[in-house]
Amino acid sequence: MNANQSFLDHITHVDQYTRLERIQQNLAQIRSEDIERLIEMARDSASEDELKAAMDISESAVLCAIAVDDDMVLAKALTVRAQILFAANENQAGIHCSLQSLNCLRRKYGLFTEMREFFVEHNFGFGIALVDERIARGLEPSAALNILDQVKVIYEKRDYQLGLGYVLWNQADIHKTAYRMEEALTCYLRAVEILRHFQMHIAELLINLSYVYSQLNQLDEVQLCLNEADEIFRQEENELGQAGINVNRAALMRRKGQYWNLIRLYRKAHELYQRHNQINDMAFVKMNVATLLSYYRGHQDQSFALLKSAIATFDKANNKRLVAKARGYLAYIHYNMGAQKQAKELLLPIVDGNYDDVPADTLWQALYVMGSMELPEGNPIIAYEYYERAIEIVDSMRAQLRTEELIIDFLNLKPDFYGPLVSLAITTEKLTEALGWVEQAKSRAFLHLLGNVRSTFRSNMDAILLEQLDEMDTQTAILERTIASRQSLESADILDRWRQNLSDQISLRENLNRKRKIHNAEVASFINVQPLDWQEIKDALSVL
Amino acid sequence: MNDLERSIELAHAGRLAEAVEETRNQISRYPDRPYLNFWLGILLYDMGEYERACEAFRRELEITPRFRDAAWELGSSCSKLGRPEEAIKAYHSALDIDPCCIQSLFGLGNVYRRIGNYPEAIEYYKDVLFLEPDLDQSDPRASEKYTKSFMVYVQYNLGITWMMTKKLDNAKESFETVQKIGPGGRLAELSSQYLQLLSDPNGKLDLTQWNLIELLPEDL
Numbered sequence: 001m002n003a004n005q006s007f008l009d010h011i012t013h014v015d016q017y018t019r020l021e022r023i024q025q026n027l028a029q030i031r032s033e034d035i036e037r038l039i040e041m042a043r044d045s046a047s048e049d050e051l052k053a054a055m056d057i058s059e060s061a062v063l064c065a066i067a068v069d070d071d072m073v074l075a076k077a078l079t080v081r082a083q084i085l086f087a088a089n090e091n092q093a094g095i096h097c098s099l100q101s102l103n104c105l106r107r108k109y110g111l112f113t114e115m116r117e118f119f120v121e122h123n124f125g126f127g128i129a130l131v132d133e134r135i136a137r138g139l140e141p142s143a144a145l146n147i148l149d150q151v152k153v154i155y156e157k158r159d160y161q162l163g164l165g166y167v168l169w170n171q172a173d174i175h176k177t178a179y180r181m182e183e184a185l186t187c188y189l190r191a192v193e194i195l196r197h198f199q200m201h202i203a204e205l206l207i208n209l210s211y212v213y214s215q216l217n218q219l220d221e222v223q224l225c226l227n228e229a230d231e232i233f234r235q236e237e238n239e240l241g242q243a244g245i246n247v248n249r250a251a252l253m254r255r256k257g258q259y260w261n262l263i264r265l266y267r268k269a270h271e272l273y274q275r276h277n278q279i280n281d282m283a284f285v286k287m288n289v290a291t292l293l294s295y296y297r298g299h300q301d302q303s304f305a306l307l308k309s310a311i312a313t314f315d316k317a318n319n320k321r322l323v324a325k326a327r328g329y330l331a332y333i334h335y336n337m338g339a340q341k342q343a344k345e346l347l348l349p350i351v352d353g354n355y356d357d358v359p360a361d362t363l364w365q366a367l368y369v370m371g372s373m374e375l376p377e378g379n380p381i382i383a384y385e386y387y388e389r390a391i392e393i394v395d396s397m398r399a400q401l402r403t404e405e406l407i408i409d410f411l412n413l414k415p416d417f418y419g420p421l422v423s424l425a426i427t428t429e430k431l432t433e434a435l436g437w438v439e440q441a442k443s444r445a446f447l448h449l450l451g452n453v454r455s456t457f458r459s460n461m462d463a464i465l466l467e468q469l470d471e472m473d474t475q476t477a478i479l480e481r482t483i484a485s486r487q488s489l490e491s492a493d494i495l496d497r498w499r500q501n502l503s504d505q506i507s508l509r510e511n512l513n514r515k516r517k518i519h520n521a522e523v524a525s526f527i528n529v530q531p532l533d534w535q536e537i538k539d540a541l542s543v544l
Numbered sequence: 545m546n547d548l549e550r551s552i553e554l555a556h557a558g559r560l561a562e563a564v565e566e567t568r569n570q571i572s573r574y575p576d577r578p579y580l581n582f583w584l585g586i587l588l589y590d591m592g593e594y595e596r597a598c599e600a601f602r603r604e605l606e607i608t609p610r611f612r613d614a615a616w617e618l619g620s621s622c623s624k625l626g627r628p629e630e631a632i633k634a635y636h637s638a639l640d641i642d643p644c645c646i647q648s649l650f651g652l653g654n655v656y657r658r659i660g661n662y663p664e665a666i667e668y669y670k671d672v673l674f675l676e677p678d679l680d681q682s683d684p685r686a687s688e689k690y691t692k693s694f695m696v697y698v699q700y701n702l703g704i705t706w707m708m709t710k711k712l713d714n715a716k717e718s719f720e721t722v723q724k725i726g727p728g729g730r731l732a733e734l735s736s737q738y739l740q741l742l743s744d745p746n747g748k749l750d751l752t753q754w755n756l757i758e759l760l761p762e763d764l
Contacts, residue, residue, distance in 0.1 A: 260639035263649065264667065267674040289675075296642045302675060 054084045062097075075104035079122050086126065091158045094126070102130050129154040133167055141174045148174075165194035169205060176208070181215045188212055203232040203241055210248060214255060222252050240281075243272035247285060254292070262292065280322075283313035287326050294333045303333055324355040328362040332369065340373050351386070364393040384430075548583055560591050578608045585617055594624040612641040616648045619655075628655045646672045650698055657701065662709045669702040696726035700735060707738070716742050 058081035065074035078101035085094035105115040112135045119127030129151045136144040136151070148171050155164045172187035188209040196202055210225035226248055233241030246269035250262050266289050273281040290306035293299035307330045314322040331346035350358055350366040358366075371386035551570070554563035567584045574580065585600035601618035604611060615638035622631035632655055638648040653668035676695055703718030719735035719742070726732050 258640065259643035260636045262643040263639075263671045263674060267671055270674065293644050293675075296644055299644050299675075302644075 051084065051088045055081075055088060055090075058084050071104040071108045075101045075108065075118065076122070078104065079119070079124050079127060082126065083122075083124055086158065091160070095158060095160050095163075098124075098126050098130060101127060125154055126158055126160075130163070133163065133170070136170065141178055145171060145174055161194050162198055162200070165191050165198070165200070168194065169208075172208065172212075176212055176215075179215075181212050184212045185209075185216065203229040203236075203238075206232075207244060207248060210252075214252065219252060219256055222248075222255075226252065239272045240276055240278065243269040243278075243281065246272070247288065250288065263289070266292075279313055280317055280319070283310040284322070286310045286313075287322075287329065291329055294329070294336075300333065300337065304330070307333075320355040321357045321359065324350050324358040325362050328366050331366065335369050335373070343369065344373060351389075360393050360396075364390045367393070548579065551583060551587075555587060555590075560587055563587050564591070576607055578611070579604070581607065582611065582614045582617070585614070585621070589617065589621055589624075594621045597621045598625065610641050612638050612645055615641060616645055616651060619648060619651050623651060623655050623658075628659050631655045644675055646675055646694070649675075650694075650701075653698075653701065653705075657705050657708075662705050665705050666702065666709070669698055669705065672698045673702075693726065693729075696722055696729065696731050699725070700731045703735065703738065707742075712742055 058077065061077040062074070062081050065077040078097045082094045082097035082101060085091075085097060102115065105118055109115050109118075112131050116128060116131040116135070119125075119131060132147050133151045136147045139147065148167050152164060152167050152171075155161075155167060168187045168191035172184045172191060175181070175184035175187060188205065192202065192205055192209060195205060206225040206229040210222045210229070213219070213221040213225060226245055230242065230245045232238075233245060246265045250265040250269070253259065253262055253265070266285050270282055270285045273285065286306040287310040290303045290310065293303040293306070307326055311323055311326045311330070314320075314326060327346045328350060331343040334340075334346065335343040347366045347370050349355060350363065351370050367386045367390035371383040371390065374380075374383035374386060548567070548570070551563045551566040554560075554566055564584065564587050567580060567587060570577075571580045571584065581600045581604035585597045585604060588594075588597035588600055598618060598621045601614050601621060604614040605618065608614065615634055619631045619634035619638060622628075622634055632652060635648040635652045635655070638645050642648075649668050649671045653665045653672070655665075656662070656668060657665035673695075676698075699718045699721045703715045703722065706712070706715035706718060716739060719739050722735040723732045723739075
C-alpha cells in the first residue's frame with residue numbers, strides 16, 4: 001500500500017496538465033506494468049466511499065496510457081475509468097470513455113467478436129452493448145432485433161440518447177425491410193425525436209420516415225417530412241440530398257395521382273446527379289422515367305431507350321440487383337406489347353437465379369409473367385411451377401404484413417395467383433393440390449381482396465358492376481361453406497363450381513381493369529410497376 | 545362508313561366547312577358519343593376558328609374527361625386566343641393525364657415565353673428535351689420525321705429564349721443543334737443567321753434590331 005501511495009503521490013497530487021507533462025517527461029520510466037497497477041488500484045478502489053479516489057487514479061491511468069501510446073493499455077484504462085464513472089453516475093463521461101475505448105479496440109482488432117471478448121473479459125456491459133449494436137447490422141433481422149432490444153435497455157439505463165437514436169433507426173430499417181411499417185413508424189418517430197435534439201442526420205432520417213408514411217398511405221405526413229428534409233438540405237447546400245428529395249416528391253405525386261410536374265422533378269434530380277457525376281443515381285432516375293413513360297401510349301421507344309441505358313449503367317457497376325429490376329421492367333413492357341419472345345429472354349436469367357439478391361417484388365412478378373407466357377404455349381406444367389414459385393414469394397411477403405390496411409393494399413396490387421394455380425392444377429390432374437390452393441386462397445384473405453376492390457372503386461362503378469360484386473360475394477360465401485365441409489371437397493361438382501367462380505372473377509377483374517384504365521392511367525397496366533422511392537434507391541445503391 | 549369517316553374524307557379533300565357541317569350533324573344525332581367534338585375542334589382549329597375550337601374541345605372533355613389530346617388541343621386553342629392562364633390550365637390538365645405529353649410541355653414553354661417568363665419557358669423546353677435525349681445520328685429514332693422535326697422546333701424556340709435572357713452561349717448551342725438535326729430546313733437557315741450574329745466578334749448583339757417573336761415558328 002505504501003508503494004502504491006508513493007506512486008500515486010508521484011502522479012496525482014498535481015493538476016492534470018502538470019501530471020501529463022511530468023508523465024511525458026518521465027516516459028522512459030513509465031512501464032505498461034505500472035499503468036496496469038494503476039488500473040488495478042482504480043478497480044480496487046471502486047467501492048462507494050472510494051469512488052473519488054478511483055476516479056482520480058483511473059484518470060491518471062488513462063493519461064499514462066495516452067503517454068505511452070499503447071492502444072491495448074489505453075483501452076483497458078478507458079474501460080475501467082468508464083466503469084468507475086458509471087458507478088459514480090457520471091453517465092455522459094462514462095459513455096465518452098467507452099466510445100474512446102471502442103475506438104482503441106478497433107485500431108487493435110479487426111473483428112467485432114474480438115472486441116466483444118475484451119469487454120466480456122472486463123465484465124463491461126455497456127462496452128458489450130456498443131459492440132453488439134455494430135454486430136447486429138450483419139445479422140439476420142429477427143436476431144438483430146433481439147440484440148438491439150437488449151442494447152436499447154442498456155443505453156436507456158446509461159441515458160446514451162445518441163446511441164439510442166441510432167439503435168431505433170437501425171430497428172426501424174429492419175422493420176421497414178420486412179414490411180412491418182407500423183413498427184418501423186414507431187421506431188423512426190422516436191429516432192427522429194432523439195436525433196433532432198442532436199441535429200444529426202435528420203434529413204436522411206426524415207426521408208426514411210417519409211417512405212414509411214407513404215407505405216401507410218399517410219401522404220400528408222410524407223409531404224411534411226419531405227418539406228422539412230428539403231429545407232435542411234437547402235441550408236446545407238446539399239445538392240445530392242435535394243436530388244433525392246426531387247425523386248421522392250415525384251414518387252409522392254405519382255401516389256397522389258398528380259402528374260403534371262413529374263417530368264420537371266425527375267429532370268431536376270437527373271441534372272443534380274449529373275453535376276455530381278452520380279452515374280448510378282442518374283440511371284435510377286432514368287428507370288423511374290421509363291416506368292412512367294411505359295404507361296402511356298406512344299412513349300414505348302423512349303421507355304425502351306431509357307431502360308436499356310439504365311441496364312447498361314447498372315451492368316457496368318456490376319449491380320446485379322438493379323440490373324434484374326430494370327430487366328424486369330423492360331420485360332413487362334415487352335410483354336404488355338405482346339412481344340413475348342423478348343420478354344422471355346429478359347426474364348429467364350432472373351427466374352433462373354443468374355442474379356444475386358433479386359428484389360422479391362421483381363422476382364415474383366417475373367415468375368408470374370413467365371407462368372402467364374407458358375400457359376398459352378401449351379406448357380401447363382411449367383406454368384404451374386412458375387406460379388407456385390411466385391406464390392411462395394408473395395406469401396412470404398404477405399406473412400410479414402401486420403395491419404389490415406397494408407394487407408388489403410398489398411393484395412389489391414397483386415394479380416390473382418390462386419385462380420390460375422387452381423385451373424392449372426385441375427388441368428394437370430393435380431386434384432389434391434387444386435384443393436389445397438382453394439383452401440389457401442380462402443385462408444389468404446380472399447375476402448379482403450373483394451372488400452378492397454369494392455371500397456376503392458365503388459365510386460367509379462356502375463350498377464351492373466356492383467351487382468356483379470354482390471354476386472361474387474354470394475359465390476364466395478357458397479365456396480367458403482363448401483370448403484368448410486371437408487368430406488365433400490373431392491367432388492367434381494365443387495371443382496366445377498370453383499371453375500365457374502374463377503371465370504366470373506376473371507371477368508370481374510377485366511371489368512374493373514377497364515374502369516381503372518379510364519379513371520387512372522397509372523394503374524392501367526395489369527402488373528404494378530411501382531414508382532421508385534429514394535429509399536429504394538439508397539437501399540439498392542448501398543450494395544454497390 | 546362510320547360516324548367520322550365521311551367528315552375525314554371531306555377534310556382530306558380540303559372541304560373543311562363541309563367536314564364541319566357533317567361532324568355537327570353527327571354530334572346532333574349522337575351528342576354523347578366520344579371523339580366527335582374532338583374532331584370538330586380539330587377542324588375548327590385548322591380553319592383558324594379558335595374560339596369555337598375551344599368550345600368543341602371543352603365539350604369533348606365533358607364526355608371523355610381523361611382524353612389527353614383534347615386537353616392539350618384546348619391549351620393550344622387558348623394560347624392562340626391569347627389567353628395564357630386558360631392555356632396553362634389546359635396544358636396542366638393534359639399533363640395530369642399524361643405527364644410525358646411533350647406537346648403540352650412544349651406548349652407551356654411557348655405560353656411562358658410569350659408572357660415574358662423566359663426562365664420558366666426554358667424549364668419547359670428542357671423538360672421536353674429530357675424526354676427526347678438521344679436525337680443524334682446514331683439514334684435510329686432520329687430518322688422519324690415527326691419526332692425529329694418536333695425537336696428542331698423545341699431547340700429553335702429554346703435558342704430564341706436563351707437569346708432573350710442573354711445567355712448567348714446556350715443560344716449558340718441550341719442553334720447548332722437545330723442545324724445538326726434539321727439540316728436544310730427553314731429553321732436551320734434562320735439558326736444559321738443567328739449563329740452568324742452571335743459569333744460576330746465586332747458587333748455587340750442588339751436584340752432590339754431583331755423582331756424575334758415574329759420569327760418564331762407556329763406552335764404545333
